[in-house]
Amino acid sequence: MAKKPTAAQPALVHIPTTASDALSKEQKAFNRLSKRIGKLETEIGDFRTAATVLRQRVQQEYRPLQQQHNDLRAQFVRMLDRAHDTYKLTKTERKKLVNLLLNGFFDLLDRGYDDLEAIFDKYDPPLTDQEAAEAEAANAAADAREAELMKDFFQEQYGIEFDPEADVSTPEKLQNYVNQQLADRQQDYERQAAAAEERRPKRKKSPKQQAAADKKKAEEQNITQSVRTLYMDLVKHLHPDREPDEAEKLRKTELLKRVTTAYKANELLTLLRLQLELNRIDQQHLENLAEAQLRHYNTLLRQQVRELEQQQALEQRELSAFTGKPYYYTASPAAMELDFQHMKAGLTAKVQRLETDVERCGQDPAALKEFLKAYRILKTGNGPLLMRF
Template sequence: MTDTAILHIPEQDKPLNKKQKEFNILSDTIEALDRQIADLQQAYDEMLRRIPSDLDPLVREYQGYRADIVNLWDRTYEAEHFRKAYQTKLAFLITENAYDLIKNHALSDLKPVFNKYSPVDIDVLLEEERLREVSRIKDPAFLLESAYEPEPEVSFHELSEEEQQRIKAERREQRMDQRTREAQQAKTTKSVRSVYMELVKTFHPDRETDEAEKLRKTETMQRITKAYQANNLLDLLKLQMELEQTDRNGLENLNKNQLSYYNKILKQQVEELDQQKTAIQQKISAICGLPWQHANSQVTVIAKFNTNINELKAEIKNIKKVYKHWLVPSQLKAYLKPFQIPNQPEDDSDE
């Protein structure tokens, strides 16, 4: 965390002017962002640490029960209790669930089951999907429109023309935002270098003859170099103030040009920290499903992660009951009776 206490103008005999107030607001904002980013990073690290021990085993257990149900449906399909309408529904459920478990959860033992009910071999389907993905990635139009975007869940070229145009418009806007952020980053880096070079000119110890002063400048240069390597504008700004012999009590005497310069540097730091905050929020969202705009504290993030774990435990408990329930053919039939295959007319021929 960056110590920003020195970057605050105290209000004494007269009220602060607009630039002085802006200086304090920016300083406070940086301090708050710095704390929040550190807090969110701790939350992210804690989730990564807990996933192998707390989440992954539950996911494997749940998907294992799904596989057990697919195998139950497979055995039931051959039973005398079920006529054609129910068998059609079972075949649909078997192929839909088996495909997901094979493709997304590496349960390849279900391939023979899938192939019993699908006119196309599972390996052929998986290879076709892989080729579509390769073709989509190599498409120049796709590359042009999605330079900075994550892959969509559905192949771009399988979408309607209207949906394709909507996605392209979103990507153009997001690409422009990315370029703006890159320009801001370049601007920030330039400011860091500018402040750094000015400090080096003053504090470089090589030409200093006085040993005590040389030692002081050597220590100062170590601080300057550390801040520069970390791209830390705030620490460099503090050192800039030291160069100008500006302490906390003297900040109120900064002239208009000095304040404008410092406010410009602080604004750039706020922009950079905002980008860092958004980046960690989006990484958190990808893990626990919390909307990234709501990932504002370690407490909130870990609470959501714990909720996900508890919900998965409840789902495991429920799917175990469902499996046991469906071991009785009449109860499975009661589930299948109202079940409707998507985009297919209801068949009441068994009634």
């Protein structure tokens, strides 16, 4: 079987040097920036590919494991409920069993296991109307106390005066009121600043300031013209309407799309690569570029480096949001694979352990007693229960 051809690599945009001909500062900067862009493009491409594969594997391999794990947890809840009613357990064992049920598995109600609600209500009955009313009154009183403390803080720190008619009875309503007051204050400040600016007499720039402004404007125009010159050269060469051969016409149409996309994105290096690829320029042309032209090029390349670095950070943040982990867990394809294997292995072990516990404890009271003996009820204030389920 013939090997699949590898994808063509982009032309290397690099100013060559020899031992007898050292590069200038701008030429060295051009080569350094070109290399950095190529490296970033490769890293981003590899990261996107690996991230796509990871998302697919999570859906195809990890989500089914999670479903199996939660199904087993639901079975464990039903088994504990039956054991509570049928096994001869001590008072301490029953207390541990109820604590385990209510603290280790209550999240299953939010995962679609509605049939378990009756079991949880059995061990933690809903509040009566009177209890609910008392709890609501206590919460309202606590909210009012917190709101008063926050009012004092905002009055002292920000000088905010509260309208007696404003509803700030809860911390949320108070925060919304404060946010609106601060926003109104900012708008007033901006209006006053704008009015002051309008009243301020227009002063002419000094000769030095004007010269600097003119130089900056000329630099921006030169940079724009540098990219446009490359773009127009490629457009003229690739214009499909001048091509009689249909296959070649399609090829040029696709290339022209790449050229237009690169031009709109100010991607100088992409345009230079295409010029090299299409033999519109050669390495000697790059070597003979004037220093002023190189400065314009390097300004654009630095901008492209910054944009690629921002894109790389964005890709990492998006994947981090998907996995729920800090970006350094999935910062590279190798790290993604390692973290996924670790997560999958950990969940697989949990599933296997839970399968054993459900079977043993559901059939043998002694096994459940042994399990409950090892279980510890956390004291209030020790934080969330770290379950092995």
